[in-house]
Amino acid sequence: MSARTRFSANISMLFGEYEPLDRIAAAARAGFEAVEFLFPYDFPVAEIRARLQDNDIVINHLNTRPGDRFGLAAQPGREDEFAKVFDQALDYATQLGALTIHCMSGVVAPEDRPRAKETFLRNMERAGRKTAGTGVTLVIEPINTYDRANFFVSRSDEIVEFLKELNQPAVKLLFDFYHIQIMEGDLTRRLDRHWDHIGHFQFASVPSRNEPDLGEVNLKPLFADIVKRGWQGFLGAEYRPAARTEDGLGWLTTLAVTA
Numbered sequence: 709m710s711a712r713t714r715f716s717a718n719i720s721m722l723f724g725e726y727e728p729l730d731r732i733a734a735a736a737r738a739g740f741e742a743v744e745f746l747f748p749y750d751f752p753v754a755e756i757r758a759r760l761q762d763n764d765i766v767i768n769h770l771n772t773r774p775g776d777r778f779g780l781a782a783q784p785g786r787e788d789e790f791a792k793v794f795d796q797a798l799d800y801a802t803q804l805g806a807l808t809i810h811c812m813s814g815v816v817a818p819e820d821r822p823r824a825k826e827t828f829l830r831n832m833e834r835a836g837r838k839t840a841g842t843g844v845t846l847v848i849e850p851i852n853t854y855d856r857a858n859f860f861v862s863r864s865d866e867i868v869e870f871l872k873e874l875n876q877p878a879v880k881l882l883f884d885f886y887h888i889q890i891m892e893g894d895l896t897r898r899l900d901r902h903w904d905h906i907g908h909f910q911f912a913s914v915p916s917r918n919e920p921d922l923g924e925v926n927l928k929p930l931f932a933d934i935v936k937r938g939w940q941g942f943l944g945a946e947y948r949p950a951a952r953t954e955d956g957l958g959w960l961t962t963l964a965v966t967a
């Protein structure tokens with residue numbers, strides 16, 4: 709089967725000129741094949757589904773609710789809260805056909821990391837078992853420490869070690885080029901080394917987090933590598949538009965790759 713870049717629009721960051729659900733239509737008009745909706749929980753599933761169907765577009769990714777710590781999966785003593793927000797996310801994902809859920813781990817003080825790791829692994833093991841057979845993949849994202857100080861996982865290398873320890877097929881790495889470039893760099897080698905553990909991709913320019921054809925990283929050869937490897941999933945555009953979203957979408961053509 710031939711492969712090509714299939715881009716999804718993160719409507720929690722793109723198309724801010726519109727009301728949240730109106731961004732679905734805006735993304736479809738712009739040529740996106742899918743949308744990511746980080747926190748869709750203020751809207752009924754039926755309403756979101758109707759908007760998707762009306763615009764012949766799919767939803768591919770969402771997040772667990774962040775709580776007050778930018779994530780709950782690595783918060784000791786709050787396992788029941790994480791279970792509740794995870795169950796909600798899995799329910800939305802299965803009803804809407806979303807492919808991936810980012811299980812947000814949260815901010816953790818350095819002295820609390822050992823307990824947080826135990827909590828995180830235990831929570832993700834349980835979440836992975838709940839997800840088995842649903843067709844949904846859970847992903848863990850490294851978030852750079854400039855944007856979010858003391859976030860529990862800031863490096864892809866560390867996440868892959870956790871994944872090996874977990875040994876849960878439904879739990880993977882969210883390979884976000886923006887965060888990984890800031891914290892680790894060496895994107896091509898990391899893409900190769902972590903390939904079997906990757907469940908989703910996101911991207912933005914570095915360091916501004918604006919349109920992806922700006923900044924210090926040339927994404928096109930990286931996208932070409934992904935396509936050459938036969939990736940059939942989406943690549944999530946998760947950036948802050950420098951101005952009106954539609955005015956900065958030339959990259960949809962210039963960064964497109966077909967194998």
